[in-house]
Amino acid sequence: MYTIRTLNNIAKTGLAKLPEQNFVIDEKAENPEGIILRSFDMHKMELNENLLAVARAGAGTNNIPIEKCTQKGVPVFNTPGANANAVKELVLAGLFASSRRIIAGAAWVQGLKDNCENVEKAVEAGKKEFTGPEIAGKTLGVIGLGAIGVQVANAALDLGMEVIGYDPFLSLESAWHLSPNVVHEESMEELVAKADYITLHIPLNDKTRNTFDEKLFAATKPGARLLNFARGGLVDNAALKKAIADGIIARYMTDFPSEDLLGDPANIIVTPHLGASTPESEENCAIMAAQEIREYLTYGNIKNSVNFPNCVVPYNGKPRITVCHQNIVNMIGQLGAVFTKYSVNIDKLVNNSKGDLAYNIVVCDSLPENIDDMIKDLYAINTVLKVRILD
Ligand SMILES: NC(=O)c1ccc[n+]([C@@H]2O[C@H](COP(=O)([O-])OP(=O)(O)OC[C@H]3O[C@@H](n4cnc5c(N)ncnc54)[C@H](O)[C@@H]3O)[C@@H](O)[C@H]2O)c1
Numbered sequence: 481m482y483t484i485r486t487l488n489n490i491a492k493t494g495l496a497k498l499p500e501q502n503f504v505i506d507e508k509a510e511n512p513e514g515i516i517l518r519s520f521d522m523h524k525m526e527l528n529e530n531l532l533a534v535a536r537a538g539a540g541t542n543n544i545p546i547e548k549c550t551q552k553g554v555p556v557f558n559t560p561g562a563n564a565n566a567v568k569e570l571v572l573a574g575l576f577a578s579s580r581r582i583i584a585g586a587a588w589v590q591g592l593k594d595n596c597e598n599v600e601k602a603v604e605a606g607k608k609e610f611t612g613p614e615i616a617g618k619t620l621g622v623i624g625l626g627a628i629g630v631q632v633a634n635a636a637l638d639l640g641m642e643v644i645g646y647d648p649f650l651s652l653e654s655a656w657h658l659s660p661n662v663v664h665e666e667s668m669e670e671l672v673a674k675a676d677y678i679t680l681h682i683p684l685n686d687k688t689r690n691t692f693d694e695k696l697f698a699a700t701k702p703g704a705r706l707l708n709f710a711r712g713g714l715v716d717n718a719a720l721k722k723a724i725a726d727g728i729i730a731r732y733m734t735d736f737p738s739e740d741l742l743g744d745p746a747n748i749i750v751t752p753h754l755g756a757s758t759p760e761s762e763e764n765c766a767i768m769a770a771q772e773i774r775e776y777l778t779y780g781n782i783k784n785s786v787n788f789p790n791c792v793v794p795y796n797g798k799p800r801i802t803v804c805h806q807n808i809v810n811m812i813g814q815l816g817a818v819f820t821k822y823s824v825n826i827d828k829l830v831n832n833s834k835g836d837l838a839y840n841i842v843v844c845d846s847l848p849e850n851i852d853d854m855i856k857d858l859y860a861i862n863t864v865l866k867v868r869i870l871d
């Protein structure tokens with residue numbers, strides 16, 4: 481039996497993928513084997529002793545202490561692409577809302593209630609304050625062409641925009657889906673110098689924090705509109721405010737409110753982290769996250785982990801031993817010696833690596849009676865981080 485702790489609201493259709501005979505869902509569990517979460521900040525949490533896996537029902541994993549998890553041999557999963565359509569649709573809404581002053585105009589109209597004699601007349605007189613340009617024919621710069629960026633880029637072409645993109649790590653998957661009409665830029669500076677609208681779709685990490693700083697704003701085409709539905713930390717808010725004051729940024733729209741962004745609705749539009757808040761996306765993410773954690777806890781299979789290599793061996797009824805270790809030479813030799821010592825015949829062995837980490841699924845004909853001693857011997861190899869027996 482595995483206990484799964486949920487740290488946020490996770491769609492029930494997803495949790496239903498964890499069958500009751502093997503899983504207990506408990507949002508208050510103190511020592512769970514698995515954690516499923518959305519945006520909950522795990523950085524301040526101790527990783528509990530029994531923890532085996534963390535699944536993020538969503539894309540961004542900056543709220544999870546990945547390095548700490550890796551050191552403890554705990555894979556962190558996410559759900560690539562599962563909420564991409566939801567975010568794309570909100571970004572398209574953002575393109576229009578940052579251009580045509582829909583939000584400010586609608587709020588102004590509400591303010592006319594009991595406040596003027598003739599609403600129709602007041603509207604016709606006042607609407608000139610809320611004009612805004614069309615997006616057709618304008619240039620959209622997409623920074624980060626992953627699951628979301630690709631969808632945004634392709635949709636913007638369909639809306640009659642010119643689209644330029646920047647992603648030095650473009651994946652094969654993205655290349656397959658990206659329209660050939662998206663023009664590739666060599667640098668962020670070149671992109672921001674040409675774009676009327678800029679949209680950010682990159683992860684937040686140590687390399688991308690404050691991507692939009694004073695220097696990048698200085699290179700930006702005056703009057704540009706900046707959309708940030710990725711993460712607040714990608715933009716230096718002090719530099720942003722200066723760029724707005726200098727006329728470089730005509731409007732900033734973000735899904736990541738912070739105190740310093742409030743109080744200037746004419747220039748800064750803030751939504752309450754709504755990118756993935758659709759029933760469809762919440763279900764997609766929850767289903768994918770639950771399936772990933774179920775596969776790992778039950779069979780040791782890994783798909784869509786941000787810190788572990790993919791490693792999937794279809795279940796064939798035989799017991800398996802999984803070993804996670806540092807990715808250094810002669811590990812297979814050392815592990816093999818332990819298997820030989822306990823006369824364990826290997827039916828199938830898959831060893832995959834990712835960066836500094838390697839992971840093995842060893843399917844065995846049978847397990848030895850003194851399996852506890854074997855586990856001790858495996859842990860005696862000082863580069864082994866985690867051993868699991870799945871019988
Ligand atoms: N507002 C929301 O609710 C919401 C929802 C989903 C995702 N997000 C955010 O959006 C981000 C992107 O999501 P995704 O699903 O497209 O992820 P993804 O992993 O599919 O795509 C990210 C892309 O960014 C690229 N990239 C990384 N560093 C870069 C850099 N320095 N310059 C240019 N490109 C770079 C990668 O190569 C990759 O193609 C997530 O990390 C998350 O923070 C927000």
Ligand SMILES: O=C(O)CC[C@@H](O)C(=O)O
Pocket residue numbers: 518519537538539540541563753755756757
């Ligand atoms: O879970 C959410 O509501 C937001 C998810 C989003 O920020 C993500 O990175 O996928």
